[in-house]
Amino acid sequence: MAKNYYDDLGISRQASPEDIKKAYRKLARKYHPDVSKEANAEAMMQAINVAYDTLSDAEKKKQYDFELDHPQAAYDFNGGGGSDTHSGFGQGFDQGYQQGAHQGNAQGGFQGGDFSGFEDLFGRFGKGFGGGQYQQYSNDSRQQSFRGEDQHASIEVDLEIAFHGATQNITLQIPTYNAYGEPEVQRKTLQVKIPKGMKEGQQIRLSKQGQAGINGGEAGDLYIQIHYKQDDKLRVEGADIYYNIDISPWEAALGQEIEVNTPNGKVKVGIPKNTVYGKQLRLKDKGIPAKVPGHLYLILNIVYPKAETEQQVHAYEDLAKAFSHFNPRSH
Structure with missing residues:
Protein backbone atom coordinates (compact mmCIF):
# COMPACT_ATOMS: atom_id res chain seq x y z
CA MET A 1 0.00 0.00 0.00
CA ALA A 2 1.22 3.51 -0.79
CA LYS A 3 2.44 5.71 1.99
CA ASN A 4 -0.42 7.54 3.73
CA TYR A 5 -1.06 10.01 6.51
CA TYR A 6 -0.75 7.38 9.22
CA ASP A 7 2.66 6.46 7.83
CA ASP A 8 3.65 10.14 7.77
CA LEU A 9 3.00 10.38 11.53
CA GLY A 10 4.34 6.89 12.28
CA ILE A 11 1.12 5.66 13.90
CA SER A 12 -1.48 2.98 13.33
CA ARG A 13 -5.09 3.55 12.33
CA GLN A 14 -6.11 2.58 15.87
CA ALA A 15 -4.19 5.50 17.39
CA SER A 16 -6.18 7.62 19.85
CA PRO A 17 -6.53 11.40 19.45
CA GLU A 18 -3.95 11.83 22.20
CA ASP A 19 -1.53 9.45 20.42
CA ILE A 20 -1.99 11.43 17.20
CA LYS A 21 -1.18 14.67 19.00
CA LYS A 22 1.88 13.17 20.72
CA ALA A 23 3.21 11.80 17.44
CA TYR A 24 2.77 15.17 15.73
CA ARG A 25 4.55 17.06 18.51
CA LYS A 26 7.43 14.61 18.50
CA LEU A 27 7.93 14.98 14.75
CA ALA A 28 7.46 18.77 14.94
CA ARG A 29 10.34 18.96 17.40
CA LYS A 30 12.50 17.00 14.95
CA TYR A 31 11.60 18.70 11.69
CA HIS A 32 10.57 22.27 12.53
CA PRO A 33 12.57 24.40 10.01
CA ASP A 34 13.58 26.89 12.71
CA VAL A 35 15.52 24.28 14.67
CA SER A 36 15.98 21.18 12.51
CA LYS A 37 19.25 20.33 10.78
CA GLU A 38 17.63 17.66 8.60
CA ALA A 39 18.07 18.29 4.86
CA ASN A 40 14.40 17.52 4.15
CA ALA A 41 13.04 19.34 7.22
CA GLU A 42 10.74 21.71 5.33
CA ALA A 43 9.20 18.95 3.20
CA MET A 44 8.74 16.67 6.20
CA MET A 45 7.19 19.45 8.28
CA GLN A 46 4.79 20.16 5.45
CA ALA A 47 3.83 16.49 5.20
CA ILE A 48 3.18 16.03 8.91
CA ASN A 49 1.18 19.28 9.04
CA VAL A 50 -1.11 18.01 6.29
CA ALA A 51 -1.41 14.60 7.95
CA TYR A 52 -2.17 16.07 11.37
CA ASP A 53 -4.73 18.51 9.94
CA THR A 54 -6.71 15.54 8.60
CA LEU A 55 -6.25 12.97 11.36
CA SER A 56 -6.85 15.37 14.26
CA ASP A 57 -10.29 16.29 12.89
CA ALA A 58 -12.87 13.56 13.56
CA GLU A 59 -14.93 14.24 10.41
CA LYS A 60 -11.91 14.55 8.11
CA LYS A 61 -10.41 11.37 9.61
CA LYS A 62 -13.66 9.43 9.09
CA GLN A 63 -13.79 10.54 5.46
CA TYR A 64 -10.11 9.73 4.94
CA ASP A 65 -10.48 6.25 6.49
CA PHE A 66 -13.41 5.56 4.16
CA GLU A 67 -11.27 6.41 1.17
CA LEU A 68 -8.49 4.10 2.39
CA ASP A 69 -11.01 1.28 2.75
CA HIS A 70 -12.60 1.91 -0.68
CA PRO A 71 -9.72 2.61 -3.07
CA GLN A 72 -11.73 1.14 -5.98
CA ALA A 73 -14.10 4.10 -5.87
CA ALA A 74 -11.27 6.50 -6.61
CA TYR A 75 -9.81 4.03 -9.13
CA ASP A 76 -13.08 3.83 -11.07
CA PHE A 77 -13.50 7.60 -10.97
CA ASN A 78 -10.07 8.15 -12.51
CA GLY A 79 -10.67 5.55 -15.22
CA GLY A 80 -8.16 3.12 -13.67
CA GLY A 81 -4.44 3.19 -13.07
CA GLY A 82 -2.30 4.79 -10.39
CA SER A 83 -0.97 2.93 -7.38
CA ASP A 84 -1.39 5.92 -5.04
CA THR A 85 -5.11 6.21 -4.49
CA HIS A 86 -5.05 9.71 -2.95
CA SER A 87 -2.80 11.39 -5.50
CA GLY A 88 -4.53 9.62 -8.38
CA PHE A 89 -7.90 10.84 -7.25
CA GLY A 90 -6.63 14.37 -6.74
CA GLN A 91 -4.87 14.47 -10.09
CA GLY A 92 -7.90 13.16 -11.96
CA PHE A 93 -10.11 15.73 -10.31
CA ASP A 94 -7.62 18.53 -10.97
CA GLN A 95 -7.20 17.63 -14.63
CA GLY A 96 -10.95 17.49 -15.17
CA TYR A 97 -11.45 20.83 -13.42
CA GLN A 98 -8.72 22.54 -15.44
CA GLN A 99 -10.11 21.11 -18.69
CA GLY A 100 -13.59 22.39 -17.89
CA ALA A 101 -12.26 25.77 -16.88
CA HIS A 102 -10.52 26.20 -20.23
CA GLN A 103 -13.77 25.28 -21.90
CA GLY A 104 -15.60 28.00 -19.99
CA ASN A 105 -17.80 25.64 -17.95
CA ALA A 106 -18.16 27.51 -14.66
CA GLN A 107 -20.80 25.16 -13.24
CA GLY A 108 -18.54 22.20 -12.61
CA GLY A 109 -15.91 21.85 -15.26
CA PHE A 110 -16.81 18.37 -16.53
CA GLN A 111 -18.29 17.57 -19.97
CA GLY A 112 -18.89 14.42 -22.02
CA GLY A 113 -19.66 10.80 -21.19
CA ASP A 114 -16.30 10.05 -19.53
CA PHE A 115 -17.60 11.54 -16.26
CA SER A 116 -21.08 10.04 -16.25
CA GLY A 117 -20.58 8.61 -12.75
CA PHE A 118 -19.59 11.96 -11.27
CA GLU A 119 -22.92 12.83 -9.61
CA ASP A 120 -23.45 9.24 -8.43
CA LEU A 121 -20.10 9.29 -6.62
CA PHE A 122 -20.94 12.53 -4.86
CA GLY A 123 -24.36 11.24 -3.93
CA ARG A 124 -22.96 8.09 -2.32
CA PHE A 125 -19.93 9.48 -0.54
CA GLY A 126 -21.03 13.04 0.32
CA LYS A 127 -19.77 16.21 -1.30
CA GLY A 128 -16.75 16.30 0.98
CA PHE A 129 -15.38 13.17 -0.70
CA GLY A 130 -15.03 15.02 -4.00
CA GLY A 131 -15.04 18.82 -3.76
CA GLY A 132 -13.71 18.95 -0.22
CA GLN A 133 -10.89 16.51 -0.94
CA TYR A 134 -9.92 18.41 -4.04
CA GLN A 135 -9.38 21.50 -1.97
CA GLN A 136 -7.35 19.51 0.53
CA TYR A 137 -5.14 17.77 -2.04
CA SER A 138 -4.56 20.86 -4.12
CA ASN A 139 -3.34 22.62 -0.96
CA ASP A 140 -0.97 19.81 0.06
CA SER A 141 1.95 21.71 -1.44
CA ARG A 142 1.40 24.70 0.81
CA GLN A 143 1.61 25.10 4.56
CA GLN A 144 -1.39 26.86 6.01
CA SER A 145 -0.81 29.88 8.20
CA PHE A 146 -2.95 30.52 11.27
CA ARG A 147 -3.56 33.65 13.31
CA GLY A 148 -2.31 33.42 16.87
CA GLU A 149 -4.79 33.27 19.75
CA ASP A 150 -5.85 36.39 21.63
CA LYS A 229 -5.96 48.96 44.22
CA GLN A 230 -8.63 48.74 46.91
CA ASP A 231 -8.67 48.27 50.67
CA ASP A 232 -11.02 48.45 53.66
CA LYS A 233 -11.47 52.19 53.14
CA LEU A 234 -11.76 52.31 49.37
CA ARG A 235 -13.60 50.32 46.72
CA VAL A 236 -14.49 50.95 43.08
CA GLU A 237 -17.58 49.78 41.22
CA GLY A 238 -17.53 50.70 37.56
CA ALA A 239 -16.96 54.48 37.54
CA ASP A 240 -18.25 54.99 41.11
CA ILE A 241 -15.91 55.27 44.09
CA TYR A 242 -16.89 54.41 47.68
CA TYR A 243 -14.64 55.99 50.29
CA ASN A 244 -14.90 55.44 54.04
CA ILE A 245 -13.91 58.50 56.06
CA ASP A 246 -13.75 59.03 59.83
CA ILE A 247 -15.42 61.96 61.57
CA SER A 248 -15.61 63.03 65.22
CA PRO A 249 -18.77 62.94 67.36
CA TRP A 250 -19.00 66.74 67.45
CA GLU A 251 -18.59 66.97 63.66
CA ALA A 252 -21.45 64.53 63.31
CA ALA A 253 -23.63 66.24 65.94
CA LEU A 254 -22.99 69.87 65.15
CA GLY A 255 -22.68 69.69 61.38
CA GLN A 256 -19.33 71.09 60.35
CA GLU A 257 -17.31 71.55 57.17
CA ILE A 258 -14.39 69.18 56.86
CA GLU A 259 -11.57 68.69 54.35
CA VAL A 260 -11.31 65.24 52.74
CA ASN A 261 -8.26 63.92 50.88
CA THR A 262 -9.88 62.08 47.94
CA PRO A 263 -8.08 60.11 45.17
CA ASN A 264 -8.41 63.23 43.01
CA GLY A 265 -7.16 65.71 45.58
CA LYS A 266 -8.57 67.57 48.56
CA VAL A 267 -12.20 68.71 48.70
CA LYS A 268 -14.27 70.47 51.34
CA VAL A 269 -17.45 68.73 52.42
CA GLY A 270 -20.26 69.90 54.68
CA ILE A 271 -21.35 67.29 57.23
CA PRO A 272 -25.11 67.52 57.90
CA LYS A 273 -26.14 68.20 61.49
CA ASN A 274 -26.93 65.09 63.57
CA THR A 275 -25.32 62.74 61.05
CA VAL A 276 -25.57 59.05 62.00
CA TYR A 277 -22.98 56.31 61.59
CA GLY A 278 -22.83 54.88 58.03
CA LYS A 279 -24.54 57.80 56.31
CA GLN A 280 -23.47 58.25 52.67
CA LEU A 281 -22.78 61.61 51.08
CA ARG A 282 -22.80 61.64 47.28
CA LEU A 283 -20.46 64.01 45.48
CA LYS A 284 -21.94 64.10 41.99
CA ASP A 285 -19.57 63.48 39.04
CA LYS A 286 -16.58 63.30 41.40
CA GLY A 287 -15.92 59.65 40.64
CA ILE A 288 -13.93 58.34 37.67
CA PRO A 289 -14.19 60.89 34.81
CA ALA A 290 -15.53 58.43 32.24
CA LYS A 291 -17.78 59.27 29.27
CA VAL A 292 -20.57 59.16 31.84
CA PRO A 293 -18.76 60.37 35.01
CA GLY A 294 -19.07 58.32 38.14
CA HIS A 295 -19.92 59.62 41.60
CA LEU A 296 -17.86 59.73 44.77
CA TYR A 297 -19.69 58.33 47.80
CA LEU A 298 -18.34 59.27 51.22
CA ILE A 299 -19.36 56.74 53.87
CA LEU A 300 -19.22 58.41 57.28
CA ASN A 301 -17.73 56.55 60.21
CA ILE A 302 -18.05 58.24 63.62
CA VAL A 303 -14.93 57.70 65.73
CA TYR A 304 -14.98 58.36 69.50
CA PRO A 305 -11.78 59.48 71.21
CA LYS A 306 -10.45 57.69 74.29
CA ALA A 307 -10.81 59.42 77.67
CA GLU A 308 -7.19 59.33 78.80
CA THR A 309 -6.89 62.45 80.99
CA GLU A 310 -8.92 63.62 83.96
CA GLN A 311 -10.24 66.53 81.92
CA GLN A 312 -11.39 64.18 79.15
CA VAL A 313 -13.12 61.94 81.68
CA HIS A 314 -14.98 64.94 83.12
CA ALA A 315 -15.97 65.93 79.54
CA TYR A 316 -17.61 62.54 79.01
CA GLU A 317 -19.31 62.80 82.44
CA ASP A 318 -20.71 66.21 81.52
CA LEU A 319 -21.89 64.74 78.20
CA ALA A 320 -23.64 61.91 80.00
CA LYS A 321 -25.44 64.39 82.30
CA ALA A 322 -26.49 66.56 79.34
CA PHE A 323 -27.96 63.53 77.54
CA SER A 324 -29.25 61.59 80.56
CA HIS A 325 -32.54 60.98 78.69
CA PHE A 326 -30.78 59.25 75.77
CA ASN A 327 -30.77 55.44 75.71
CA PRO A 328 -29.19 53.96 72.52
CA ARG A 329 -30.70 50.51 73.31
CA SER A 330 -34.29 51.68 73.54
CA HIS A 331 -34.93 51.12 69.81
Whole structure:
Protein backbone atom coordinates (compact mmCIF):
# COMPACT_ATOMS: atom_id res chain seq x y z
CA MET A 1 0.00 0.00 0.00
CA ALA A 2 1.22 3.51 -0.79
CA LYS A 3 2.44 5.71 1.99
CA ASN A 4 -0.42 7.54 3.73
CA TYR A 5 -1.06 10.01 6.51
CA TYR A 6 -0.75 7.38 9.22
CA ASP A 7 2.66 6.46 7.83
CA ASP A 8 3.65 10.14 7.77
CA LEU A 9 3.00 10.38 11.53
CA GLY A 10 4.34 6.89 12.28
CA ILE A 11 1.12 5.66 13.90
CA SER A 12 -1.48 2.98 13.33
CA ARG A 13 -5.09 3.55 12.33
CA GLN A 14 -6.11 2.58 15.87
CA ALA A 15 -4.19 5.50 17.39
CA SER A 16 -6.18 7.62 19.85
CA PRO A 17 -6.53 11.40 19.45
CA GLU A 18 -3.95 11.83 22.20
CA ASP A 19 -1.53 9.45 20.42
CA ILE A 20 -1.99 11.43 17.20
CA LYS A 21 -1.18 14.67 19.00
CA LYS A 22 1.88 13.17 20.72
CA ALA A 23 3.21 11.80 17.44
CA TYR A 24 2.77 15.17 15.73
CA ARG A 25 4.55 17.06 18.51
CA LYS A 26 7.43 14.61 18.50
CA LEU A 27 7.93 14.98 14.75
CA ALA A 28 7.46 18.77 14.94
CA ARG A 29 10.34 18.96 17.40
CA LYS A 30 12.50 17.00 14.95
CA TYR A 31 11.60 18.70 11.69
CA HIS A 32 10.57 22.27 12.53
CA PRO A 33 12.57 24.40 10.01
CA ASP A 34 13.58 26.89 12.71
CA VAL A 35 15.52 24.28 14.67
CA SER A 36 15.98 21.18 12.51
CA LYS A 37 19.25 20.33 10.78
CA GLU A 38 17.63 17.66 8.60
CA ALA A 39 18.07 18.29 4.86
CA ASN A 40 14.40 17.52 4.15
CA ALA A 41 13.04 19.34 7.22
CA GLU A 42 10.74 21.71 5.33
CA ALA A 43 9.20 18.95 3.20
CA MET A 44 8.74 16.67 6.20
CA MET A 45 7.19 19.45 8.28
CA GLN A 46 4.79 20.16 5.45
CA ALA A 47 3.83 16.49 5.20
CA ILE A 48 3.18 16.03 8.91
CA ASN A 49 1.18 19.28 9.04
CA VAL A 50 -1.11 18.01 6.29
CA ALA A 51 -1.41 14.60 7.95
CA TYR A 52 -2.17 16.07 11.37
CA ASP A 53 -4.73 18.51 9.94
CA THR A 54 -6.71 15.54 8.60
CA LEU A 55 -6.25 12.97 11.36
CA SER A 56 -6.85 15.37 14.26
CA ASP A 57 -10.29 16.29 12.89
CA ALA A 58 -12.87 13.56 13.56
CA GLU A 59 -14.93 14.24 10.41
CA LYS A 60 -11.91 14.55 8.11
CA LYS A 61 -10.41 11.37 9.61
CA LYS A 62 -13.66 9.43 9.09
CA GLN A 63 -13.79 10.54 5.46
CA TYR A 64 -10.11 9.73 4.94
CA ASP A 65 -10.48 6.25 6.49
CA PHE A 66 -13.41 5.56 4.16
CA GLU A 67 -11.27 6.41 1.17
CA LEU A 68 -8.49 4.10 2.39
CA ASP A 69 -11.01 1.28 2.75
CA HIS A 70 -12.60 1.91 -0.68
CA PRO A 71 -9.72 2.61 -3.07
CA GLN A 72 -11.73 1.14 -5.98
CA ALA A 73 -14.10 4.10 -5.87
CA ALA A 74 -11.27 6.50 -6.61
CA TYR A 75 -9.81 4.03 -9.13
CA ASP A 76 -13.08 3.83 -11.07
CA PHE A 77 -13.50 7.60 -10.97
CA ASN A 78 -10.07 8.15 -12.51
CA GLY A 79 -10.67 5.55 -15.22
CA GLY A 80 -8.16 3.12 -13.67
CA GLY A 81 -4.44 3.19 -13.07
CA GLY A 82 -2.30 4.79 -10.39
CA SER A 83 -0.97 2.93 -7.38
CA ASP A 84 -1.39 5.92 -5.04
CA THR A 85 -5.11 6.21 -4.49
CA HIS A 86 -5.05 9.71 -2.95
CA SER A 87 -2.80 11.39 -5.50
CA GLY A 88 -4.53 9.62 -8.38
CA PHE A 89 -7.90 10.84 -7.25
CA GLY A 90 -6.63 14.37 -6.74
CA GLN A 91 -4.87 14.47 -10.09
CA GLY A 92 -7.90 13.16 -11.96
CA PHE A 93 -10.11 15.73 -10.31
CA ASP A 94 -7.62 18.53 -10.97
CA GLN A 95 -7.20 17.63 -14.63
CA GLY A 96 -10.95 17.49 -15.17
CA TYR A 97 -11.45 20.83 -13.42
CA GLN A 98 -8.72 22.54 -15.44
CA GLN A 99 -10.11 21.11 -18.69
CA GLY A 100 -13.59 22.39 -17.89
CA ALA A 101 -12.26 25.77 -16.88
CA HIS A 102 -10.52 26.20 -20.23
CA GLN A 103 -13.77 25.28 -21.90
CA GLY A 104 -15.60 28.00 -19.99
CA ASN A 105 -17.80 25.64 -17.95
CA ALA A 106 -18.16 27.51 -14.66
CA GLN A 107 -20.80 25.16 -13.24
CA GLY A 108 -18.54 22.20 -12.61
CA GLY A 109 -15.91 21.85 -15.26
CA PHE A 110 -16.81 18.37 -16.53
CA GLN A 111 -18.29 17.57 -19.97
CA GLY A 112 -18.89 14.42 -22.02
CA GLY A 113 -19.66 10.80 -21.19
CA ASP A 114 -16.30 10.05 -19.53
CA PHE A 115 -17.60 11.54 -16.26
CA SER A 116 -21.08 10.04 -16.25
CA GLY A 117 -20.58 8.61 -12.75
CA PHE A 118 -19.59 11.96 -11.27
CA GLU A 119 -22.92 12.83 -9.61
CA ASP A 120 -23.45 9.24 -8.43
CA LEU A 121 -20.10 9.29 -6.62
CA PHE A 122 -20.94 12.53 -4.86
CA GLY A 123 -24.36 11.24 -3.93
CA ARG A 124 -22.96 8.09 -2.32
CA PHE A 125 -19.93 9.48 -0.54
CA GLY A 126 -21.03 13.04 0.32
CA LYS A 127 -19.77 16.21 -1.30
CA GLY A 128 -16.75 16.30 0.98
CA PHE A 129 -15.38 13.17 -0.70
CA GLY A 130 -15.03 15.02 -4.00
CA GLY A 131 -15.04 18.82 -3.76
CA GLY A 132 -13.71 18.95 -0.22
CA GLN A 133 -10.89 16.51 -0.94
CA TYR A 134 -9.92 18.41 -4.04
CA GLN A 135 -9.38 21.50 -1.97
CA GLN A 136 -7.35 19.51 0.53
CA TYR A 137 -5.14 17.77 -2.04
CA SER A 138 -4.56 20.86 -4.12
CA ASN A 139 -3.34 22.62 -0.96
CA ASP A 140 -0.97 19.81 0.06
CA SER A 141 1.95 21.71 -1.44
CA ARG A 142 1.40 24.70 0.81
CA GLN A 143 1.61 25.10 4.56
CA GLN A 144 -1.39 26.86 6.01
CA SER A 145 -0.81 29.88 8.20
CA PHE A 146 -2.95 30.52 11.27
CA ARG A 147 -3.56 33.65 13.31
CA GLY A 148 -2.31 33.42 16.87
CA GLU A 149 -4.79 33.27 19.75
CA ASP A 150 -5.85 36.39 21.63
CA GLN A 151 -4.54 36.46 25.19
CA HIS A 152 -5.80 38.08 28.38
CA ALA A 153 -4.05 39.49 31.44
CA SER A 154 -4.95 41.82 34.30
CA ILE A 155 -2.99 44.46 36.19
CA GLU A 156 -3.62 46.42 39.40
CA VAL A 157 -2.86 50.14 39.42
CA ASP A 158 -3.34 53.13 41.74
CA LEU A 159 -6.74 54.79 41.58
CA GLU A 160 -5.12 58.16 40.83
CA ILE A 161 -4.39 56.87 37.31
CA ALA A 162 -8.13 56.86 36.61
CA PHE A 163 -8.09 60.67 36.92
CA HIS A 164 -4.86 61.50 35.12
CA GLY A 165 -3.85 58.51 32.99
CA ALA A 166 -0.33 57.09 32.88
CA THR A 167 2.17 55.18 30.78
CA GLN A 168 3.69 52.23 32.60
CA ASN A 169 6.10 49.42 31.87
CA ILE A 170 4.55 46.15 32.95
CA THR A 171 5.95 42.64 32.98
CA LEU A 172 3.49 39.83 32.40
CA GLN A 173 3.78 36.07 32.61
CA ILE A 174 1.51 34.78 29.87
CA PRO A 175 0.69 31.10 29.18
CA THR A 176 1.37 30.26 25.52
CA TYR A 177 2.63 27.51 23.19
CA ASN A 178 6.12 27.23 21.72
CA ALA A 179 7.06 26.28 18.15
CA TYR A 180 6.57 22.60 18.99
CA GLY A 181 3.03 23.02 20.31
CA GLU A 182 4.12 22.60 23.94
CA PRO A 183 2.67 24.82 26.70
CA GLU A 184 5.06 27.26 28.35
CA VAL A 185 5.00 30.56 30.26
CA GLN A 186 6.25 33.57 28.34
CA ARG A 187 7.66 36.57 30.21
CA LYS A 188 6.81 39.77 28.35
CA THR A 189 7.61 43.39 29.23
CA LEU A 190 5.40 45.99 27.55
CA GLN A 191 4.86 49.72 27.72
CA VAL A 192 1.16 50.29 28.31
CA LYS A 193 -0.61 53.61 28.01
CA ILE A 194 -3.55 53.74 30.41
CA PRO A 195 -5.91 56.58 29.48
CA LYS A 196 -7.77 58.48 32.15
CA GLY A 197 -11.39 57.53 32.65
CA MET A 198 -10.84 53.75 32.62
CA LYS A 199 -13.56 52.07 34.65
CA GLU A 200 -12.88 49.21 37.03
CA GLY A 201 -12.63 46.02 34.96
CA GLN A 202 -12.33 47.70 31.55
CA GLN A 203 -9.83 46.33 29.05
CA ILE A 204 -7.08 47.81 26.90
CA ARG A 205 -6.37 46.04 23.59
CA LEU A 206 -2.75 45.79 22.46
CA SER A 207 -2.81 44.85 18.79
CA LYS A 208 -0.64 41.87 17.75
CA GLN A 209 0.85 41.42 21.24
CA GLY A 210 -0.89 38.10 21.86
CA GLN A 211 0.23 34.60 20.89
CA ALA A 212 2.44 34.38 17.81
CA GLY A 213 0.89 33.08 14.60
CA ILE A 214 1.74 29.73 13.00
CA ASN A 215 3.63 29.48 9.70
CA GLY A 216 3.85 33.25 9.35
CA GLY A 217 0.30 33.94 10.47
CA GLU A 218 -0.58 37.21 12.18
CA ALA A 219 -0.14 37.39 15.96
CA GLY A 220 -3.23 37.62 18.14
CA ASP A 221 -4.12 40.57 20.35
CA LEU A 222 -3.44 41.03 24.06
CA TYR A 223 -6.27 42.31 26.25
CA ILE A 224 -5.25 43.84 29.57
CA GLN A 225 -7.97 44.26 32.18
CA ILE A 226 -7.55 47.21 34.54
CA HIS A 227 -8.18 46.82 38.28
CA TYR A 228 -7.65 49.53 40.88
CA LYS A 229 -5.96 48.96 44.22
CA GLN A 230 -8.63 48.74 46.91
CA ASP A 231 -8.67 48.27 50.67
CA ASP A 232 -11.02 48.45 53.66
CA LYS A 233 -11.47 52.19 53.14
CA LEU A 234 -11.76 52.31 49.37
CA ARG A 235 -13.60 50.32 46.72
CA VAL A 236 -14.49 50.95 43.08
CA GLU A 237 -17.58 49.78 41.22
CA GLY A 238 -17.53 50.70 37.56
CA ALA A 239 -16.96 54.48 37.54
CA ASP A 240 -18.25 54.99 41.11
CA ILE A 241 -15.91 55.27 44.09
CA TYR A 242 -16.89 54.41 47.68
CA TYR A 243 -14.64 55.99 50.29
CA ASN A 244 -14.90 55.44 54.04
CA ILE A 245 -13.91 58.50 56.06
CA ASP A 246 -13.75 59.03 59.83
CA ILE A 247 -15.42 61.96 61.57
CA SER A 248 -15.61 63.03 65.22
CA PRO A 249 -18.77 62.94 67.36
CA TRP A 250 -19.00 66.74 67.45
CA GLU A 251 -18.59 66.97 63.66
CA ALA A 252 -21.45 64.53 63.31
CA ALA A 253 -23.63 66.24 65.94
CA LEU A 254 -22.99 69.87 65.15
CA GLY A 255 -22.68 69.69 61.38
CA GLN A 256 -19.33 71.09 60.35
CA GLU A 257 -17.31 71.55 57.17
CA ILE A 258 -14.39 69.18 56.86
CA GLU A 259 -11.57 68.69 54.35
CA VAL A 260 -11.31 65.24 52.74
CA ASN A 261 -8.26 63.92 50.88
CA THR A 262 -9.88 62.08 47.94
CA PRO A 263 -8.08 60.11 45.17
CA ASN A 264 -8.41 63.23 43.01
CA GLY A 265 -7.16 65.71 45.58
CA LYS A 266 -8.57 67.57 48.56
CA VAL A 267 -12.20 68.71 48.70
CA LYS A 268 -14.27 70.47 51.34
CA VAL A 269 -17.45 68.73 52.42
CA GLY A 270 -20.26 69.90 54.68
CA ILE A 271 -21.35 67.29 57.23
CA PRO A 272 -25.11 67.52 57.90
CA LYS A 273 -26.14 68.20 61.49
CA ASN A 274 -26.93 65.09 63.57
CA THR A 275 -25.32 62.74 61.05
CA VAL A 276 -25.57 59.05 62.00
CA TYR A 277 -22.98 56.31 61.59
CA GLY A 278 -22.83 54.88 58.03
CA LYS A 279 -24.54 57.80 56.31
CA GLN A 280 -23.47 58.25 52.67
CA LEU A 281 -22.78 61.61 51.08
CA ARG A 282 -22.80 61.64 47.28
CA LEU A 283 -20.46 64.01 45.48
CA LYS A 284 -21.94 64.10 41.99
CA ASP A 285 -19.57 63.48 39.04
CA LYS A 286 -16.58 63.30 41.40
CA GLY A 287 -15.92 59.65 40.64
CA ILE A 288 -13.93 58.34 37.67
CA PRO A 289 -14.19 60.89 34.81
CA ALA A 290 -15.53 58.43 32.24
CA LYS A 291 -17.78 59.27 29.27
CA VAL A 292 -20.57 59.16 31.84
CA PRO A 293 -18.76 60.37 35.01
CA GLY A 294 -19.07 58.32 38.14
CA HIS A 295 -19.92 59.62 41.60
CA LEU A 296 -17.86 59.73 44.77
CA TYR A 297 -19.69 58.33 47.80
CA LEU A 298 -18.34 59.27 51.22
CA ILE A 299 -19.36 56.74 53.87
CA LEU A 300 -19.22 58.41 57.28
CA ASN A 301 -17.73 56.55 60.21
CA ILE A 302 -18.05 58.24 63.62
CA VAL A 303 -14.93 57.70 65.73
CA TYR A 304 -14.98 58.36 69.50
CA PRO A 305 -11.78 59.48 71.21
CA LYS A 306 -10.45 57.69 74.29
CA ALA A 307 -10.81 59.42 77.67
CA GLU A 308 -7.19 59.33 78.80
CA THR A 309 -6.89 62.45 80.99
CA GLU A 310 -8.92 63.62 83.96
CA GLN A 311 -10.24 66.53 81.92
CA GLN A 312 -11.39 64.18 79.15
CA VAL A 313 -13.12 61.94 81.68
CA HIS A 314 -14.98 64.94 83.12
CA ALA A 315 -15.97 65.93 79.54
CA TYR A 316 -17.61 62.54 79.01
CA GLU A 317 -19.31 62.80 82.44
CA ASP A 318 -20.71 66.21 81.52
CA LEU A 319 -21.89 64.74 78.20
CA ALA A 320 -23.64 61.91 80.00
CA LYS A 321 -25.44 64.39 82.30
CA ALA A 322 -26.49 66.56 79.34
CA PHE A 323 -27.96 63.53 77.54
CA SER A 324 -29.25 61.59 80.56
CA HIS A 325 -32.54 60.98 78.69
CA PHE A 326 -30.78 59.25 75.77
CA ASN A 327 -30.77 55.44 75.71
CA PRO A 328 -29.19 53.96 72.52
CA ARG A 329 -30.70 50.51 73.31
CA SER A 330 -34.29 51.68 73.54
CA HIS A 331 -34.93 51.12 69.81
